[in-house]
Amino acid sequence: MRVACCLVPDLPLAAQLRAEPELAGLPLVLASGTGPRAEIIGVSPEAARRGVRRRGSVAHARTLCSELRVRALSPALEQTARDALLDAALGCAPRAMLAPRASGAYAAEAAVLLDASGVTPLFRSEAGFAAALAARAGALGLPGCVAIASSRCVAHLAARRLAGAAGEVCVLPPGSESAWLAPLPIDLLGPDDALAETLSGLGVRTLRDLLRLPRRALGARLGPPVLRLVALARGEEPDLPLPVPEPSSLFEAIDLEFAVERLEALGFLLQGLLSRLLARLEARRLACGELGLVLSLEGGGRDARRIGLAAPTLDLRVLVRLVCASLEARPPSAAVVAAALETEGRPLALDQLDLFRPAGPAPAALGRTLAELAALSGRERVGAPEVADDHRPDAFGLTPFLPSNRGCASRVEDQAHVLAVRALRPPVAAEVRTQHGRPEWIRSAVASGRVVQIAGPWRTTGGWWSREQRFAYDYFDVQTSDGSLARLRFDHLERRWQIDGVYD
Amino acid sequence: MVPPPSAPGSPADRRVAELLRELGPQLRLGGLPAEALARCPTGIPELDRLLGGGFPRGRLTEIAGPGSCGRTSLALALLSQATRAGEVVAVADGADAFDPASAQAAGVVLERVLWMRARQPREALRGAERLLEARGFAVVLLDLGAPGPRVAAASWLRLAQAAAATSTALVVLSLARAAGAAAELALELAPLRACFTGTPALLEAFDTEIALVRRRAGPAARAVSVRLRGQPAA
Numbered sequence: 002m003r004v005a006c007c008l009v010p011d012l013p014l015a016a017q018l019r020a021e022p023e024l025a026g027l028p029l030v031l032a033s034g035t036g037p038r039a040e041i042i043g044v045s046p047e048a049a050r051r052g053v054r055r056r057g058s059v060a061h062a063r064t065l066c067s068e069l070r071v072r073a074l075s076p077a078l079e080q081t082a083r084d085a086l087l088d089a090a091l092g093c094a095p096r097a098m099l100a101p102r103a104s105g106a107y108a109a110e111a112a113v114l115l116d117a118s119g120v121t122p123l124f125r126s127e128a129g130f131a132a133a134l135a136a137r138a139g140a141l142g143l144p145g146c147v148a149i150a151s152s153r154c155v156a157h158l159a160a161r162r163l164a165g166a167a168g169e170v171c172v173l174p175p176g177s178e179s180a181w182l183a184p185l186p187i188d189l190l191g192p193d194d195a196l197a198e199t200l201s202g203l204g205v206r207t208l209r210d211l212l213r214l215p216r217r218a219l220g221a222r223l224g225p226p227v228l229r230l231v232a233l234a235r236g237e238e239p240d241l242p243l244p245v246p247e248p249s250s251l252f253e254a255i256d257l258e259f260a261v262e263r264l265e266a267l268g269f270l271l272q273g274l275l276s277r278l279l280a281r282l283e284a285r286r287l288a289c290g291e292l293g294l295v296l297s298l299e300g301g302g303r304d305a306r307r308i309g310l311a312a313p314t315l316d317l318r319v320l321v322r323l324v325c326a327s328l329e330a331r332p333p334s335a336a337v338v339a340a341a342l343e344t345e346g347r348p349l350a351l352d353q354l355d356l357f358r359p360a361g362p363a364p365a366a367l368g369r370t371l372a373e374l375a376a377l378s379g380r381e382r383v384g385a386p387e388v389a390d391d392h393r394p395d396a397f398g399l400t401p402f403l404p405s406n407r408g409c410a411s412r413v414e415d416q417a418h419v420l421a422v423r424a425l426r427p428p429v430a431a432e433v434r435t436q437h438g439r440p441e442w443i444r445s446a447v448a449s450g451r452v453v454q455i456a457g458p459w460r461t462t463g464g465w466w467s468r469e470q471r472f473a474y475d476y477f478d479v480q481t482s483d484g485s486l487a488r489l490r491f492d493h494l495e496r497r498w499q500i501d502g503v504y505d
Numbered sequence: 506m507v508p509p510p511s512a513p514g515s516p517a518d519r520r521v522a523e524l525l526r527e528l529g530p531q532l533r534l535g536g537l538p539a540e541a542l543a544r545c546p547t548g549i550p551e552l553d554r555l556l557g558g559g560f561p562r563g564r565l566t567e568i569a570g571p572g573s574c575g576r577t578s579l580a581l582a583l584l585s586q587a588t589r590a591g592e593v594v595a596v597a598d599g600a601d602a603f604d605p606a607s608a609q610a611a612g613v614v615l616e617r618v619l620w621m622r623a624r625q626p627r628e629a630l631r632g633a634e635r636l637l638e639a640r641g642f643a644v645v646l647l648d649l650g651a652p653g654p655r656v657a658a659a660s661w662l663r664l665a666q667a668a669a670a671t672s673t674a675l676v677v678l679s680l681a682r683a684a685g686a687a688a689e690l691a692l693e694l695a696p697l698r699a700c701f702t703g704t705p706a707l708l709e710a711f712d713t714e715i716a717l718v719r720r721r722a723g724p725a726a727r728a729v730s731v732r733l734r735g736q737p738a739a
Binding site for chain 2: 359360362369371374377379384385388397404422454485487505
């Protein structure tokens with residue numbers, strides 16, 4: 002089996018630069034907080050060149066570098082960057098996994114291991130595959146180096162060896178691993194501090210030095226950790242097949258250093274989150290499905306909402322508009338201190354046009370429009386109309402708008418043109434003077450005057466089994482002297498006259 | 506360079522020819538040939554003939570008239586033809602007056618209608634803009650209700666421009682003409698008579714007069730009379 006390892010040597014720093022690309026090239030430190038006494042955890046090369054070191058205080062670092070940028074370490078950013086690294090790998094190979102978190106000197110690194118068997122026909126060579134993987138990780142804002150070897154541990158060690166040279170690749174041909182490993186420094190295996198000191202005391206500097214020592218005697222004196230190092234140095238780590246990851250939702254989050262109140266600023270921040278989410282989806286050749294937005298609010302509140310899409314999309318502009326429309330329709334109740342976006346990747350829907358049917362709106366555009374209309378008027382007021390299965394003449398329903406070919410005649414036939422009703426919602430109250438139970442004069446906001454022509458009554462009753470639903474109406478079609486043609490009804494339960502529609 | 510037209514006999518024509526000579530050869534009588542627009546027919550032969558085949562796509566058309574004049578019936582006839590031809594239509598309903606039962610009786614395929622029940626006419630206006638941006642709708646019907654809101658001329662121009670970028674027929678229903686010069690066509694309806702016949706009496710038919718009061722390219726001020734059938738009793 003051939004295994005590739007893509008390694009990002011300083012993940013917290015890379016995650017921060019991924020979220021704020023404008024900081025690239027500037028002296029930057031990551032600290033445990035934003036105060037002057039906060040401990041420095043990560044240092045960018047630019048800051049390191051000015052003498053800033055880890056474990057110092059922010060106040061001291063500022064004395065060394067006046068233009069220093071300080072950011073608080075964000076576990077959320079780090080986690081999303083780690084997931085993005087896995088996405089980059091899954092864009093190249095179906096079997097991939099994140100390497101277990103290392104400790105000691107390599108605690109800041111993140112590595113992903115992926116199956117590189119049989120990639121030559123696709124990428125011309127293993128080096129081509131490694132370069133493609135490095136480019137894909139770089140496109141997601143995670144500059145890393147890639148090594149390919151015959152086992153996970155050797156590939157990981159080789160990638161570690163390259164660390165610091167982003168974009169570099171290294172391919173170890175099968176059978177050459179032992180010779181390649183021998184001169185490497187023992188620190189590359191990441192022994193804990195005590196073991197490293199002991200081995201140094203024994204004069205062990207390289208892997209070759211370690212392998213020269215008797216294994217049994219080493220085990221008896223220094224215990225299982227040294228045996229693990231020996232196995233690593235020999236390239237004997239048991240290699241199980243790499244797994245195919247379970248499909249999971251993609252998550253992007255950001256912790257804000259200042260609470261954001263204005264929707265415009267929040268929209269700008271969410272645009273950054275969305276663009277990173279889309280880049281990850283694109284790397285996995287997926288599109289964005291329904292979005293889940295969770296906003297952490299000042300004071301401990303939480304605002305969670307779902308933003309539906311009619312069709313999966315990778316259009317950033319569309320998604321930003323949908324998110325902004327949702328926020329405008331229902332603004333958060335307090336200032337926002339953290340935001341997280343989640344989506345499940347969906348295969349990108351392709352528009353299948355029909356030879357015999359006119360093309361309607363594109364699914365992505367329709368999804369955006371539906372969301373915008375819902376933001377304007379409310380989700381319950383947008384959809385396809387339907388005639389309700391009810392005896393009330395004014396009953397109707399709304400269903401989700403999913404245009405289909407059903408009900409479409411292949412040929413438009415001639416049809417008599419009917420006089421339509423304009424519904425009045427709610428019905429308009431009318432004062433009616435009757436003679437022998439039939440309306441004679443009407444006064445209302447929509448039709449007034451003497452009744453010049455009339456048809457009816459038609460009695461309609463129903464819902465008798467429920468106090469809330471029962472109804473009993475006498476309907477009349479009336480034309481009044483002002484020219485109005487109205488649908489008048491007498492409500493037997495409420496003992497009142499109403500106009501619930503006008504013929505137009 | 507186009508020479509000015511030769512002076513025909515009438516004094517007015519001679520005066521026009523004189524003016525053209527004075528203003529220079531850059532000006533000439535006439536204009537660009539009328540653009541052949543795709544049309545959405547209503548299925549009402551008299552009206553389609555009047556409109557030159559139906560409502561123009563990519564243009565704004567107004568239908569105005571008092572209550573009970575038949576404008577909603579006309580709009581439903583248009584929606585019916587479009588949806589039965591397999592197209593998708595939208596209704597930005599500023600009056601919340603769309604009646605699904607009437608639409609179904611008129612032959613509208615309700616599945617292919619996107620209905621936005623706006624809470625107020627201004628919402629419907631914004632909704633119509635969004636619907637035009639989506640493209641792909643054959644007809645966007647904007648119902649401003651009664652009385653319609655006062656809409657700035659700039660808004661009508663924006664709507665007309667949005668429609669021009671699509672192949673959508675934008676149709677505006679209102680009590681009185683509002684879109685002015687932004688409209689390609691304007692129809693004004695006037696009720697003629699309602700026929701209640703039979704024993705017991707039924708609203709059998711309704712006659713209305715449809716006048717083409719504005720046409721951007723070509724003559725207007727023509728009218729036809731249309732008969733609409735009453736719906737079955739409630």
